[in-house]
Amino acid sequence: MASACATFIPLVPAGAPAAAPPPACPSKNTTASCRRRRAVPCKAAAGGGRGGGDDGRLWLPRRDVLSALTGVAAGLAGYQGLASAAGEDKCPRGDKVTDKLVQCTDPNTNFPCPPPTPIPVVDFRPERRVRRVRRPVHLLDRECQEKYREAVAKMRALPASHPLSFAAQAAIHQAYCDGHYRYDPAAKNRPFDVHFSWIFAPWHRMYIYFYERALGQLIGDDTFALPYWNWDAPAGMVVPPLFRDSFDNPLCNRYREQRRLDKLVDLDLGFLDPGATLIPFNGPHDKKYEEAVNKNLCTVYQQQIRGGKGARCFLGERFCSNIEDADEGCQGTLERMAHTAMHAWVGRTPPEGAPCNADTGGVLGHDGNYHCENDMGFLGSAGRDPLFYSHHANVDRMWHLWSTKLGGEGFKDPEWLDASFVFYDDVANPRPVRIRFRDVLDTRSLGYTYDAESEADLPWLRCRLTSLVPHGKGSAPRPAPRKAEPAFPVTLRRSRVVEVPAVPVPAKQPGQQRVLVIRGIEYDPSAQNKFDVAINVPTDQALKVGPENYEYAGSFAVVPSSKAGGGTLQGKLALPIDEVLADIEADGDSAVDVVIVPRTGGEIKLKLCPTIQNQNL
Numbered sequence: 001m002a003s004a005c006a007t008f009i010p011l012v013p014a015g016a017p018a019a020a021p022p023p024a025c026p027s028k029n030t031t032a033s034c035r036r037r038r039a040v041p042c043k044a045a046a047g048g049g050r051g052g053g054d055d056g057r058l059w060l061p062r063r064d065v066l067s068a069l070t071g072v073a074a075g076l077a078g079y080q081g082l083a084s085a086a087g088e089d090k091c092p093r094g095d096k097v098t099d100k101l102v103q104c105t106d107p108n109t110n111f112p113c114p115p116p117t118p119i120p121v122v123d124f125r126p127e128r129r130v131r132r133v134r135r136p137v138h139l140l141d142r143e144c145q146e147k148y149r150e151a152v153a154k155m156r157a158l159p160a161s162h163p164l165s166f167a168a169q170a171a172i173h174q175a176y177c178d179g180h181y182r183y184d185p186a187a188k189n190r191p192f193d194v195h196f197s198w199i200f201a202p203w204h205r206m207y208i209y210f211y212e213r214a215l216g217q218l219i220g221d222d223t224f225a226l227p228y229w230n231w232d233a234p235a236g237m238v239v240p241p242l243f244r245d246s247f248d249n250p251l252c253n254r255y256r257e258q259r260r261l262d263k264l265v266d267l268d269l270g271f272l273d274p275g276a277t278l279i280p281f282n283g284p285h286d287k288k289y290e291e292a293v294n295k296n297l298c299t300v301y302q303q304q305i306r307g308g309k310g311a312r313c314f315l316g317e318r319f320c321s322n323i324e325d326a327d328e329g330c331q332g333t334l335e336r337m338a339h340t341a342m343h344a345w346v347g348r349t350p351p352e353g354a355p356c357n358a359d360t361g362g363v364l365g366h367d368g369n370y371h372c373e374n375d376m377g378f379l380g381s382a383g384r385d386p387l388f389y390s391h392h393a394n395v396d397r398m399w400h401l402w403s404t405k406l407g408g409e410g411f412k413d414p415e416w417l418d419a420s421f422v423f424y425d426d427v428a429n430p431r432p433v434r435i436r437f438r439d440v441l442d443t444r445s446l447g448y449t450y451d452a453e454s455e456a457d458l459p460w461l462r463c464r465l466t467s468l469v470p471h472g473k474g475s476a477p478r479p480a481p482r483k484a485e486p487a488f489p490v491t492l493r494r495s496r497v498v499e500v501p502a503v504p505v506p507a508k509q510p511g512q513q514r515v516l517v518i519r520g521i522e523y524d525p526s527a528q529n530k531f532d533v534a535i536n537v538p539t540d541q542a543l544k545v546g547p548e549n550y551e552y553a554g555s556f557a558v559v560p561s562s563k564a565g566g567g568t569l570q571g572k573l574a575l576p577i578d579e580v581l582a583d584i585e586a587d588g589d590s591a592v593d594v595v596i597v598p599r600t601g602g603e604i605k606l607k608l609c610p611t612i613q614n615q616n617l
Contacts, residue, residue: 104181117432121422124435127447132212132225134397135451137240137390140227145242147224151215152386153250163424164214170383172207172423178380178562179366183321190321195379195559196329196571197319198311198416201399202437208392209446210423210433217427225448228393231342232300233459234293237265238281239346243387253385255361255375257348264292265345267299267338268547269530269557272600273494294463298548301463303337304402307554309513309576310617311411314402317574318413328519328572334402336557339395343559344528346387347377367562371526379561397450400443405455410441465583468534468549469541472585489520489607492531492598497542498606502591505581505612512614513576516553516594520607521571523558527602530557533575533610534595536584542595550583555599570607577612 140148158165175181181192194203208226216224230236239261243251260271263278270276279292308314316332348361350372356362362370363381374381375388382388402408411417417438424430443449490498508514516533523529533553534545545552554575563569581587594610 104175119431121432121434124433124439126439126445130444130447130449131223132216132448133451134225134228134393134448136230136233136236136454137227137242138230138236140242144227147219147221148215148227148242149250151219151224154218155215156250158427162427163430164210164427168424169211169214170381173383173388174380176203177382188321195335196316196331198316198332198411199319199419200332200335201315201396202416202419202440203421204392205396205399205440205443205446206421206423206435208389208396209440209448210425211389212448213425214427226393227390228397228450229342229387229390230454231265231267231338231391231394232297232398233454234297237293237296238262239265239387240390243390251386253375253387255348255363255381255385256346256387257377260345264289265296265342266292267296267341268555269341269344269599270295270546271345272528272530295546295548297460298463298465298546299341300338300398300460301465302547302552302554303333304398304406304460306579307333307337307576308402308406308408309578310615311409312615312617313515313574313576314408315399315410317572318411318415319419328521328570330572330574331558333554334395334398336555338398339391340557340559342391343376343382344373345376346385346391347373347375347382349373365526365562367526369526369562371560371562373528373560377528377560379559382559396443400450401455401458403441405458463548465548465550467584468537468545468551471536471550488609489605492596492604492606494598494601495543496598497539498596498598499539499542500594500596500610503594503610503612504591505586505589506614508578509614512616513578514581514612515615516573516575516577516610516612518556518573518596518606518608518610520605521556521573522568522605522607523571524563524602525558525561525569526563528560528600529602529604530555530599531604532597532599533573534597535577535580535592536586537593537595539595542597545595545597550580553577553580553594574615 135144152166155164155166155169160167162168176192176194179191179193183190183192194200212224212226215226216222229240239256243249243253244261246252246254260278262281264281266276271278277288279289283289304314312330312332314332314334316335317330350356351360354360356370356372358364358370360370360372361374362372363374363378365371365378365380371378371380375385376382376391403410418436420434420436422432422434425433440446492498503516506514516535518533532545532555534542534549534551535553537545537551554573556571556573558571578587581589581592586592592612596606596610598604
């Protein structure tokens with residue numbers, strides 16, 4: 001938190017004489033137009049190292065949502081005990097977690113905890129052959145579209161008390177992602193969530209798998225496959241019409257941002273800027289349209305390849321609760337990029353000039369407050385929208401492509417491989433099934449795969465990045481920063497660029513990659529939060545940087561959720577930058593300028609200066 005006696009220091013004029021790089025960590029808050037800077041005293045040195053009824057309440061199913069995360073500790077981004085710092089392994093082993101330690105202890109009677117089930121839990125058995133092929137929603141023929149509608153309609157018709165009803169499926173995500181579960185309530189009593197760590201991808205694969213099986217069982221078709229929203233291809237960069245038809249359509253949801261449904265999606269969250277222009281999907285394919293498509297493709301390229309180097313950067317860092325000061329969750333690119341953008345794209349925009357409450361369509365969160373980004377734009381209600389499941393089918397496909405076509409390797413840690421959750425299977429005779437992460441690493445063990453046609457042509461592989469500004473020989477030298485006093489913590493404001501000059505760059509070590517780490521990111525989890533990070537970009541050009549540029553290092557973004565105890569959360573960002581350094585001809589430099597570009601209006605505080613460290617892949 002910022003000091004109560006923080007002062008502000010004027011900007012150094014642009015033409016001031018150069019000085020040696022500062023030994024500490026100054027910060028320059030700059031608007032691109034007026035080039036002003038403010039700073040607050042630094043108090044910490046740089047460290048190393050988240051369908052009920054129409055009343056807005058979400059129903060929690062009568063089911064056993066016990067979690068036996070063998071060898072894994074529970075936590076959440078912004079809660080104590082999550083992840084380790086890059087370059088410093090504070091959490092070499094996770095704690096053993098069983099259903100006795102992970103409990104729903106919610107005192108709020110509006111969100112009842114599920115009672116224990118008397119039905120014995122059975123272990124998952126891999127499917128013997130692949131029966132289901134997931135295909136893009138926009139390419140489904142009429143027969144497959146009707147099967148999908150029929151299956152979801154029958155799931156919606158199940159009584160709410162049925163553990164495989166649509167209401168129950170929505171409540172599963174609510175329970176695990178909006179603060180209903182605690183880790184070790186008798187001792188550590190920490191919130192439990194399946195986001196913001198290496199838990200994210202395998203948990204959602206399990207969740208979608210049992211949802212898909214239930215749909216097939218409801219229509220008596222064991223070949224039924226959940227279609228995916230193909231937002232990573234130009235033809236799929238719009239909310240699929242199958243979900244938009246409002247006439248007697250079980251796939252429709254009224255809690256969506258209607259003005260965006262027929263527009264070209266924005267995978268980089270640029271639409272959160274009040275001045276952003278929405279581009280019609282079926283409009284003229286002019287220069288703006290082509291640039292927007294290219295930006296989307298480059299966003300996926302950054303997510304899958306450039307920023308997805310190694311399991312820690314792609315899947316997120318380890319889930320840990322045995323370290324008292326490890327209170328920062330660290331998402332992988334799979335979670336914080338296109339996944340987060342499409343949640344926000346479909347979710348509603350909160351009403352202007354009116355309070356968010358039941359009358360304005362808000363949903364009541366675990367924190368007792370109403371949230372109007374629902375349904376998709378709020379973690380507690382996202383599962384109420386049928387589009388959520390096809391969206392996450394494509395997120396799952398992104399992991400599948402990373403693991404197969406792109407050669408990515410997951411974690412070898414037994415704490416990850418042996419982590420397990422329990423889900424219900426078999427609509428006719430529901431039974432709880434324990435399934436482990438090692439069971440879901442190959443989709444063929446789950447009886448499904450993805451269509452070969454889309455895999456044969458991945459347009460984002462052809463993304464070609466460009467330089468925002470010249471670098472290297474012949475380029476204008478960057479102004480050398482003046483020596484300044486340390487200036488962190490700092491509060492981010494939309495369009496006020498923060499430059500951290502002369503961040504030391506270590507020599508690359510064998511078998512490791514250099515990672516830019518920002519720790520101590522304090523933010524309001526109920527708000528939309530995003531900032532971009534770039535390297536060696538002049539502050540007067542920084543607002544133009546994006547995933548299509550060489551200088552772009554990555555971004556921080558989260559899907560809104562309930563406030564933890566009514567307060568802020570704390571996160572961490574880790575960005576692989578070896579390719580960035582090479583492309584901007586700074587690979588041999590001893591220091592670089594890190595530029596932070598706030599993209600949203602919510603208050604985000606950075607407690608610590610960015611650092612660059614070597615990290616194991």
